[in-house]
Amino acid sequence: INLIKKMLVFLCKVSLWDSDEPIPRTDLLQGVSGAHGILCLLSDRIDAEVINAAGPNLKVISTLSVGFDHLAVGEIKKRGVRVGYTPDVLTDATAELTVALLLATARRIPEGVEEVKNGGWSSWKPLWLCGYGLSGSTVGVIGLGRIGLAIARRLKPFGVKRLLYSGRTSKPQAAEVDGEFASLDRLVSESDFVVVSCSLTPETQGLCDKALFSKMKKTAVFVNTSRGAVVNQEDLHEALSSGRIAAAGLDVTTPEPLPTDHPLLKLKNCVILPHIGSATYSTRGIMAELCANNLLAGLTGSAMPSELAL
Numbered sequence: 001i002n003l004i005k006k007m008l009v010f011l012c013k014v015s016l017w018d019s020d021e022p023i024p025r026t027d028l029l030q031g032v033s034g035a036h037g038i039l040c041l042l043s044d045r046i047d048a049e050v051i052n053a054a055g056p057n058l059k060v061i062s063t064l065s066v067g068f069d070h071l072a073v074g075e076i077k078k079r080g081v082r083v084g085y086t087p088d089v090l091t092d093a094t095a096e097l098t099v100a101l102l103l104a105t106a107r108r109i110p111e112g113v114e115e116v117k118n119g120g121w122s123s124w125k126p127l128w129l130c131g132y133g134l135s136g137s138t139v140g141v142i143g144l145g146r147i148g149l150a151i152a153r154r155l156k157p158f159g160v161k162r163l164l165y166s167g168r169t170s171k172p173q174a175a176e177v178d179g180e181f182a183s184l185d186r187l188v189s190e191s192d193f194v195v196v197s198c199s200l201t202p203e204t205q206g207l208c209d210k211a212l213f214s215k216m217k218k219t220a221v222f223v224n225t226s227r228g229a230v231v232n233q234e235d236l237h238e239a240l241s242s243g244r245i246a247a248a249g250l251d252v253t254t255p256e257p258l259p260t261d262h263p264l265l266k267l268k269n270c271v272i273l274p275h276i277g278s279a280t281y282s283t284r285g286i287m288a289e290l291c292a293n294n295l296l297a298g299l300t301g302s303a304m305p306s307e308l309a310l
């Protein structure tokens with residue numbers, strides 16, 4: 001935020017919500033009035049109301065994220081407003097976190113750490129805290145985009161035998177990881193690990209539901225680092241608590257933050273992180289710079305480093 005501030009205050013009149021906490025809706029609606037540009041976070045819902053509140057000056061919306069499901073893209077396009085976002089620069093960090101979450105979930109690392117602290121570690125026991133390994137496994141990636149491919153690249157060296165992926169179209173770049181394009185049904189029924197890395201769209205909203213979990217192996221580990229709304233959490237809870245699937249690791253939930261009394265948090269076989277996929281110091285710095293440069297390009301009518309094709 002400081003980097004963005006430094007870049008912008010010399011060039012524009014900036015009205016800044018100077019806090020890490022999300023801006024309250026009323027302050028957002030007031031603050032954008034008359035603005036030529038809006039720089040937002042994924043926690044800010046930029047819909048027709050916000051665009052109307054900004055008024056006819058608005059030329060550009062720049063989001064500090066690659067995901068853009070919080071933007072009313074149809075409405076924005078209709079008004080000729082340009083959108084900047086932050087693809088590529090966070091791919092490695094997010095893929096790395098996904099691998100960490102997958103391993104933590106499959107090998108029950110948070111449970112193990114807890115047992116050491118609470119005295120549950122009595123001795124070495126043959127089957128205690130056993131989990132599932134990647135070697136010789138089949139991994140299914142739902143959405144082999146930039147991040148999905150980066151996850152696949154990192155998982156392959158663990159000895160993954162088969163890599164399946166699903167999506168709207170097959171991807172030539174999947175050859176690099178020996179990826180096999182598969183229907184979603186086949187992917188979930190054959191995979192030992194199911195990793196969700198697609199974008200949130202009307203088509204993917206609630207995609208991971210009871211029907212999908214019921215096709216998965218009982219020993220399968222499910223990991224989601226895309227958006228919470230891709231998963232029906234009640235159905236996931238049922239699948240985890242009934243032993244329908246083995247475990248789940250989530251970096252994203254609905255809502256965010258997840259209330260501390262949420263039923264998913266009571267399950268030992270569910271590992272939940274607070275949406276930290278891209279959270280490395282260097283990645284966030286590069287994202288901030290890109291986001292500010294996108295905004296400036298939008299304001300001056302020049303080519304943006306990363307413009308979303310609307």
Ligand code: NDP
Nearest residue numbers: 067094143144145146147167168169198199225226277278
């Ligand atoms: P990309 O656009 O490169 O990839 C998105 C993928 O989603 C595409 O390959 C697309 O496939 C796929 N997709 C779209 N619809 C479907 C569908 N119906 N079924 C399966 N796949 C589908 O984006 P990125 O890889 O850069 O980012 C992906 C998402 O990850 C972001 O949108 C964001 O929500 C999330 N993210 C989360 C982070 C975190 O902190 N946890 C950090 C960064 C991103 P196709 O081309 O075939 O349509």
Ligand code: DGY
Nearest residue numbers: 064065066067090278
């Ligand atoms: C994104 O960029 O969409 C992530 O969720 C946060 O980096």
